[in-house]
Amino acid sequence: MNENKNSGDKKNNTFKKVLYYVIGIIAILLFVYTVLYAVSLYSKNLPKGSFSIIEAVILVIFGILVIKLIQNLFVKIVHNYLSEDKLGLLKFLFNVTAYFILFLLIFSSLGIDVTNILLGATFLGIVFGLASQTILSNLLSGFAILFAKPFKIGDRITIVTWQWGLLMSTYQHETMKPGYTGVIKDINILFTTIREDSGFIMKAPNNILMQSMITNYANTNKRLVRIRFELDKTIDFKTFKEEFNNYLLTQVLIEKTPLPTIRIVDLSLTSYFVAVEAFTPSIFEDPVRDLVLSYVLKVVAKKQSETVNKPPAEADKVNSLIATDNNNKLKEKEGKK
Template sequence: MNWKSQVVKLLIILIVLAIVAVLLHAIARIIVTYIPALGEYIHYVDLAIDAAIVGIGGYFVISIIRKIINVYLLGKMEASTAHTISLFIDIGLYAILILVILSALGVNLTGAAIGGAVGGIAIGLAAQTVLSNVLSGTLVTSSKTLKPGDNVSLISWIWGNPIIGETTKVGILFTEIKTINGNIIRIPNSAFLGNTVFTKLEGENSLVYPYQITVNADVPAEKVLTKATNYIKDYLSKVKVEMPEVYFTTKNGGTNIFTVIIHFNEMNSLNKILDIINKAFDQAYWDTKNEK
């Protein structure tokens, strides 16, 4: 669809409607000259003509705007997301059209706006969370930040511990994640706007998950690293899992922080691997401490 041709079409329609409005006003005045008793109603007739022309013209304007939006914006989104956004756009456009028609009829919109201010504030507050979820869901789906089938780690101060699992559904209000524990959780999309760090676990040939372990610094970090690496290698060799990369990342006050880069193929195997790594570091720490 060529948007320029649609704009030209709209201009032609508006010009035709303007001509029709002028003709109708002229005809109304001609009728009044023959029937003077109708003169006191001419003002209302003029308002009715203007409102009708505005309504018809507004309908064509909205139709063309929706066509342009559908092609250049909504056509690139998923069907469910596009449908919801289209609904909100329609509500907004037709609400504006109704206000314009009322104005053409001579209705005092200022008084109506003041009278509905309290109700508008109440409705706005009630809808704030829903609209925030809808906006977030739209941004997440349209930008392809998160989509069904993605294996992810979601970190946020809102829920504390990272959420690790496979994305099963990205909806308008909620996103569903099947965690490594097997349960499905629904996260409000509003949590994604500036509050969540997404980490996709896909590597070149496998899934990759960086895992940090904190150990008391009252034993040498090098010895803990060496022992833990050997224990992990022994444990994982029995279950035929690729050996992770193990690093001494940093010292933070009275603790040593190690990073383990885990490579795995299936999400449901990650819990078992984490269990092995935790046990290996725990054993390495106590073995090193008992050597003192």
């Protein structure tokens, strides 16, 4: 309860800080506009070219201040999702872009034609964009992931994408999502690092993640687990179902609402196939699968033990008596000889 309260307080404080930054930036822009407008009213009384210089000085002073405020605002929003080196790279890219725009505004205020500069920058941008299309795609996707937040560091997710094909599982398991499952370890502007359940570290390009179907297990408090197994026909299903259902309802890993279901899904000449569906509060299905299959193993082992220790049938008794009688007759013949 206290953790939720502290988390809520942190979010409120962050929201307030962001709001203050936005209000401050708007106030500075309004102030700059007011000053420039006031100076323009008296520009006729100033020496020629003085207004352009004053305008450029105001743009330099307040432009740098606005850039710093926007940078701090950006850091406040994303610092929880990025490591220090990734955050430093983002700040560098932002500063390059922001100061380039500021210099264009200053040159324009001084009467310098910036058309050639813009044309050159546009040409270089096109060349650079064509040469690094994949990198830019990852970069833009990284920003989209950071702001859309389909997942965060520590979440366990499954990625299903056509770019990385997987073979579907066959019997004995049910059909499963052909995806990669793991825990998010890091998110940067180019790659997302995932530790797979197998233990391997996977770096997924962000543009692939943007095209993928993502299941985030951290966004739900329970999940469905489906297990299928085979039982011999000598095991009575009605009795097995009743006892197994009572067992499941005593387990912490099994949700009581909705109730687990146990049903026959297929038959063969000597056995039948059972499917168990149950909800669990765990994001992992393996503990529930282990719980179910362990119980089934005990039932099968008990049945086999009963079969081994079972008294011989009537036919076996008759055969045994016949064999004993034949042995006695042979012994009598040998005695007469």
